[in-house]
Amino acid sequence: MSRPERPRTSPITPRERTNREAGWKGKWDGSPVRRRALADFDWWLLLAALALVAIGLLEIYSSTAHTRYAGLHIRQFYWVLLGLAIMWTVVFVDYHLIIEQTPVLYIIGVLMLLVVLVVGQTISGSKRWLGYGAFSIQPAEIFKIILILTLARYFSERRLRTLTWVDMMQVGVLAAIPFVLILMEPDLGTALTFFPILGVGLWLGGIRWKMLATLALGFVLILPLGWFVLKPYQRARLMTFTHSDADPLGRGYQIAQSKIAVGSGGLLGKGFLQGSQNRLGFVPYRHTDFIFSVVGEEQGFLGVLVSLLLFIFVIFRSIQHARSARDRYGVFLVMGVAALLAFHVVVNVGMVIGLMPVTGIPLPFVSSGGSSILSTFMALGLVLNVRMRRYAN
């Protein structure tokens, strides 16, 4: 406190800072993994994630067998292998190295979002995909991770106990650029995932209650304006959510059929491959966004309970890793991932039983879809990464 202020000569990099914090005086030794760190790898977390993947593969099989999507579980399996490889890569690169490259990643991500708007594949009215056929990915999905990294770096390096309005503006602009680009695809669901990441960042970054209240008030005031930004189908979805029983064969059809599927599953479910709502095609998008309705119908409340407990395990164990993180970078990274996962699970699962509006965001680890699997395993890799390096060495 009483020390005289020293002038900064050059911006300090995350690596330098971490090294200093750890009392590391010498040069970076270049070894990506330490023996000690590998011993701290959280196998339980990976196991829980793989259990969810297994549930997903089974239900993808059940919901696509004898349809034109038959064999999708095989493709999903390869995506999972690719996801694990990426996760492994992420795990073995010190997260400080990753954070260091955030500006580059941010620019690349924004460029990809711009590219997708120009040359992306248009599928059911949205330009979301880059690539060809089965090997398409959604840049927006990947950008969620980039946003976590960006905010983690921003908040970690804001070392004041509280946030100022200037911080708010800077963070706001950083998030708003990709947010608007993703809304233009349009992909409202993915765009909405920015809010929990941003929210957790602000909260952990030390936002004051007064500022929070002001933000909340502003949000409520701006919300009606958002109505005019929404596309007609998005408005219809929201209308359906608020008046769910008004139109059970029209727009409310998905929700109504999904609820029937889940409700008719009962305690023990109808059994694997036995769900009539699933097999007869009453629930649309049942291998992607509505896959949890298949879990509910075929595996019953027990299956739901097991799946949700696995998610709770993954999320809360991640939060524990945030607590034990070595530095603020780690805390923000892991909490960003936890927030993202929790938001996905809550919105998706809530949507299946009509507690949330239909936003079209996938269930992590479970829903069929390459981009989702890749970004989720990337996120999981970050958590494992932070956990492995919780001790300064």
Place this chain on the structure above:
Amino acid sequence: MDYRELFTDETKTTVSRIGAIEHVVGAVFLILLAGFGYLQLIQQGRYTDLAERNRIRTIPMVAPRGRILDRDGRVIVDNRSSFSIALLRENTKNLETNLPAISAGLELDIAAVREDIKRFKTTPSFQPIIIKEDATEADVAFVDAHRLEYPELEIMMVPRRAYPKDGLAAHVLGYVGEVSADMLESHDNAAWQPGDLVGKSGIEKEYNDFLTGKDGYKRVIVNSRGREMGRLEQVDPVPGNELRLTIDLDLQRVAEQELGDRSGAVVVLNPQTGDVLAMVSHPDFDPNQFAGKMTPADWNALQDDPRKPLLNRALQARFSPGSVFKVIMAAAGLEAGTLKPDTTYYCGGTVMMYGTLFHCHGGHGHGTVGLHQAIVNSCNIFFYNVGKLLGIDRISYYAHKMGLGEKTGIDLPNEDPGLIPSPEWKLKTKYQPWYLGETISVAIGQGPVGVTPLQLVRTVSGIALGGVFHTPRVVTLNQNEGLKGAAANASNERFALKPETVDIISRGLWGVVNEGGTGFEARIPGYDICGKTGTVQVVGSGAKVNHAAGSEFGNHGWFVGFAPRENPEIAVAVIVEHGGYGGDISAPIAHEIFRTYFMKKQGKQTPGTVIQLTALHKPVAVEENVEAGTPANFADNTKGAHKP
């Protein structure tokens, strides 16, 4: 910036705020679990029901009506399969918004569809409403292609009646149509539902219960597009009973052809049993028109046609019997004793009775005539005298006893009882006393006397049998075992006539045909054809009317005959409206029928047997089908009736 601040580990303050996040996430997950618990544990029953209702659909399977065969077992009426487009109201909630597109796609009148839906308002919503019958391939494709948008549309396979395309025996067979609102209300046992097909006339109406099958249904598993994925339960429809008629297709065909385009009626009877061998009424109609949905315009056109094609002239139209009535007069006179076999009267062409001048035909008179000559030459003057002696009461009594003025009791609906006038009848209906002069008119079958061709042939042939009047039948019990009820039982009324009465009349009627009488055109040497002609003047209201054959006021020509003279086994009545003299126009028709009958009896090929079943339904390609020996193609949907 404070150096220490920069290097101080700040994770603590950050971590302290994590707890709040944990609580929020935990609480949200609890809410989710509660939501699933509510749905899956508490509301499970309700959602299980909904899931079942989603996947299971009950589809009615319409039973085909029984086929109708002729007396030799040849098929007259069969069924063909057709597609109907049904509306399943329970499958949709935005029917009203979809209706315009559906109507356009199926080329339907939207007002008519709305009307249909309105009619079914009181029925449960799972009951399908047929909005289009005999759907085309395009219609079926439309429904198939729009299963997702219009889940309320369903394609149903419905058996439909296939009648002979040329209107053969149309009036006997009748037609089927959708059960009317009146019938639905009047029928107490609720056997019918809106949209059911029931017999509306003819055999189809009379034997509706016997012909109607029992509809089945199937409960099928359907996917979200309504496509059938599996079957849970199926109750097969039970086809209706096959009904064998007394109609002989050979005779029917010949009678149809001989009457041709002229309007009139032909009835062929076996007087010994009452079996109706042929019954023709022209102009006819195509019963196939009724088998599908009929437009009001088509219906009105048939109803309002001045030629009255829907009327079965054989038993629903009342004609003056004309000279044929002389047979009844002769029998009545002989039985009453007012006419002796050797009675003669002088015919001078005219006679004055009760202050009115009555004419004989021909003008110059027949001279002194006995009963035999009076019948052969159809002398009016002779029968004026017979009638004068008998008086109206006895004429009425004997006519009734011999089956006139009353329904014959044939097993076809809406029979006309005819009319045999009496002073009581006149007083009751016209509030006028009976004028004796009217008796003279009645004696030659003019005046208010009204008979149906069926009555007349039954009465004349019954007299030839010695006074046995069988109830005419188009269906008999001995050919249809499962048939219950008195309707199928042949019965007869006896009014025993003196053998000499029968003998003298039969000989007279033989003479009409074989001794150069008015019916000579019916003669077949060696076959003892007997008969009586009649020519009825059509009274027009105008002062000057044209009695030429074919005109609106042309004479109706009768021929009623039987063969052989003793124990006749075939009796024929022919009436041609506005056709001219009975001997010229009707006797030749009867001649062809007698000829066919005896040819067939001797095992020869008849003009009728040449025409195979295939010809009935597909006259265009007769030869082709006969050669190939293929069964009738009932699925053929050629529009319009063919007149070969």
